[in-house]
Amino acid sequence: MNLSISLTVNGLRRDIELSDPRVTLLDLLRERLDLTGTKKGCDRGQCGACTVLVDGRRINSCLALAVSLDGADILTIEGVAHGDQLHPVQAAFIAHDGLQCGFCTPGQIMSAIGLIDEAQAGDDPERIREGMSGNLCRCGAYAGITEAVLDAQQALATANQRRSA
């Protein structure tokens, strides 16, 4: 059985031979590609620490078989900054204390980027909280996270306006 796949990960094409069909996207990222920014929390789709974007959509990488994603475009926390310039969502998490221990943060940030792209929540904090409910934070930094998402969304909208003006 041929288990070779190719993925685009953070803009780079990766050709990968899978030794085993059981490998999840999460384990592939962490164990094979050394991208350990994506975290393994529950490994059962309940905590959101493993959130990444697949073809632009946020999903739980622990519940996706890598072999099934052949050809997909993956974005992880390692791929969101431009050199030393943080992604606006990363900057907003720092500005609003949207973290304490930091373990859930990569998943929170990838989920927030996905949420802003989905453009369903607007500037309603209740809709943002609902839209971020798939990401647990054991330190309870939720208030800061909501503020960070609101702020980052505003910053991205302003930047987009400037670009199109």
Added chain:
Amino acid sequence: MNDFEYIRPATVSDAIAAAAAPDAAYLASGTNLLDLMKGGISRPKRLVDVTRLPGLDRAERLADGGIRIGAMVRNADLAHDPDFAKSYPAVAEALLSGASAQLRNAATVGGNLLQRTRCGYFYDTASACNKREPGAGCDARHGENRLHAVLGWSEACIATHPSDFCVPLVMLDAIVEIEGRSGRRELALEALYRLPGDTPERETVLEPGDLIVALRLPGEARAFAAHARYLKVRERTSYAFAVVSAAAALKVEAGKIREARLALGGVAAKPWRARAAEQILAGARADAVTFRRAAEVALSEATPSGDNLFKIELAKRIIVRALTLAAAGTPARIAALPASPFASVSGVLHDA
């Protein structure tokens, strides 16, 4: 997780042939199946990946005004489709009340219909479970069972069906299209599911190799769009399965109900259509007295399967509340907290 053979067929007929083998399972997004495999609850020897099959990933409008939704359409895409949400608002609300945004982005329509119960004893391989291991017994029957079934259960199994999506679908007479070894057939979604009886391991009427390829909602169901809601009580406001849920839809004229639809979730091994209650509602005034009478009828055959007597009264109140909200009219936009009893409209009592 046990090892398995991975197959990605190019056609539906190849998929059916591959999945008809013993111990084969279809893999769509895997949000439920991989969880079950990690826990050792499901141990398929072959996974047949259906995510790339042609033609299953889109929804199309039908000549009768209805919609045909391919089995691989993702839950989030369906819920956020403006025409769909406007035409079938209770279905969109139910979709958005389920799981998390990440899971809704991945989970498919077909997979949602076939998700397994969240009974804790089913998930715990150290416990006896007739569904997981026929004849083993049921540790839920005298265990922690406050969330278990109050309708249609048997001594062999008291588990509930966890889907939100399926509750308004059953209410609106959704049809499933199935491809199998003997060709294509279709079936009312309600008839897809079996009650546990003595064979709780047989959850649906599907045969080996059967693949759900599409789901249809009749155009006629659009006529309820102005008065349709889904309401779901959970143990936390978001990202939790229903303790009890209800889908309610009405056609209202001058304060009178011309036609009503009602279904319950979280109460039985299948989404539970309350037809006798619909009869009570038809022709009656759309008021609290009528709604309570309908709720009493809907739960008239309910019995606790354990420490869950409260679910019977809770279900009645949720029915009254869902009918009240439906009568008040479908909101222009789905509430910030979809299907939540904590997202009230003004003038509606919280303790209805």
